[in-house]
Amino acid sequence: MYPHPPPPLPTCDYYIGIKRNEITPTRHFDNRLRICRPFLATMDELDKKMMKPLTQDFIEGCRKEYIPIGMKTKMKKSVCKTYNYATHVVSHILPVVSTIRNYKFKSFLINDIIAGLTVSFMQLPQGMGYAIVADLPIQTGLFMGFFPAVCYFIFGSSKHLSYGPIVVISLMFGSLMEIRFKSTEIILDSANHSEVSTLSTSSSETIFLSEEAYAKERLMFAAAITIISGITQLVMSICRIGALIKLLSSSIVSGFSAAIGFIVAINQLKNIIGVSIPRHSGFLSVPKTLFALCVQIPNCHYPELLLSLVSIITIYTVKSQINERFRHRLRIPVPIDLIIVIIITPISHALKLKENYNFKVVGHVPAGLSTPILPDISYANDYISDSISIGIVAFVYSISVCLIISRKEGYEVDANQELFAYGLTTMAVSCFGCYTPSGAISRSSVLVGCGAKSQVGGFVSGLSLLVMIFFAGPLLKSLPICVLSCIIIVALIKMMLEILSFPKIWRTCKSDGVAWLATFLAVLLISVDLGLLIGVVVGIISIIVRTYRVKAVPLGVLSNTNIFLDKDKYPSVTIPPGVVVVSFPSPIYYINADIFREEIDKRIKNMKGINVYPNDQMEETSQPKVIIDCSGITFIDGMGAITLKQLYMDYKTKDSSCFFSNVNEKVISVLKASKVFNTLKYAMYLTTYDAMMAAASETTDNTHL
Structure with missing residues (x-):
């Protein structure tokens, strides 16, 4: 029994009338037509029936297919639709849901485990080295290998991005730490015989802190910077401005990377030669650091220098001659960084390098995770702009790595979705003693090279670092700091070699070369964030200059064709007498509108028409048709629309004509919006050849658009 009686079936003539578009169906019969599937499902069958009289048996067959939609069915469809929408939203916010749902354990798990373990072996020494660059405790580098990787596994969508510490962000944090705690000194409080420190603030008073409180102050400051940068990324994602990455050309990124490589390498030289120099920041910090190193060369600590040279040569040789040369044969690259740490640490402990030879060592590294803290933005009130810059730079580096790898591996990455993941991850890790993470191209390339299939590879690397945090930390007490500096310098060699790309960029495009040089010098001599901003500004200015300095191109038609070519490059092309064809290969807007008019007038003044049809006798006109x-x-x-109108009207008043060809839809829409289209529409043609024929025959009655 149906909940309501079915509506009467339409007649055969009604169906035929609808098929032949002779009858407009009512809504009542529309519903019947929709559900009479045997009648309407196959058009071939319907056409066959149209050739024969429709019988009542066929109509009865349609009746059997009619099943009225009841309330239960409607509710089921509504629930299914709501479930599908909720699943889509959850998968968008938490891509880990779709990752787990589509994960192929048999074919993916082994590759992901191998890749994750390899990256963790690589990240352990690098993380500690980057913590030194960031002027934060060694254990912070270990935490940066666990928390960002796990959080990105939950929120991120890239299959091969290794999210954690990178040298650029570490350097920016180190500069802020130097500025914020520049005048801090550890002194001995004679009253209670405990170490305290004095902290200079923006005010004139001096605050006395215990050593533990001083360390907490630094972590709170780093947490404040981190959460502000995370909020910046989240707001950028909400505002859908992930396309900001398009402002950074490859030349700007190359110059920026080269400068960062040199800055970090120069700052690590003090650990290589075993001297102490003041850390400089701000304008001309790199030349000041180089000068201070040169002054301290006579005081070089030769045992540390010798160990550093051996470490650099060993690490570089294995990476370049084994890992790089035999990368197609090796299932996993040789983790030479970890091997060096494992070999040198017990040797340092046995020989007591710190006590006997005055080596600087890592010192005590507490085991286990730190107590979660709640970031306080007030700690960074004076550094809001720097925090925003760190968030933007972290996003730029991460999305660049994502795009490079995704294009290579054949999948797509949404910049705004990634930005959302970066913001949530950065805000989450700020509570666990970490600083702003970012995507690392070296570790991500290792994930790809080891055959990682999904985000599970990064998750495995994070879990591996968690084990090392609990067990490996105390064992690294005797590790010389110069070894970590060597690991960092070797990792930066590829970045520093970006300077070799400058001659090629300069030869290819001078404006890109100027942007590269401006970015490199600004980052090297001023600061990281301002240098990147200067590079972007120079890049934008170069684009504007290129549109401002565009020259009009005279065109001519190739004989017996309708193909137009540059008349300066192909002198054999011709045009009818009294006609000038000019192309302007640039947008027309307020900056170059006057240049457009000047270029057109100049070309018209310099050109002379050549008759393409020798038998035709055309009278020369004093003012050519354009x-x-x-x-x-x-x-x-x-402004561009007004310029086109003025050009047209000027030639019209001179008893001449101006025609426009190959006008695209965007230009036409602006002309219509600015009320110029009605003036120019009879002078517009689909092709330049049509416009030339109209100009030659003076046929301007109808537009060809």
């Missing part, structure tokens, strides 16, 4: 090929004009603004 055809503007608009194929290179990608867009215009209001």
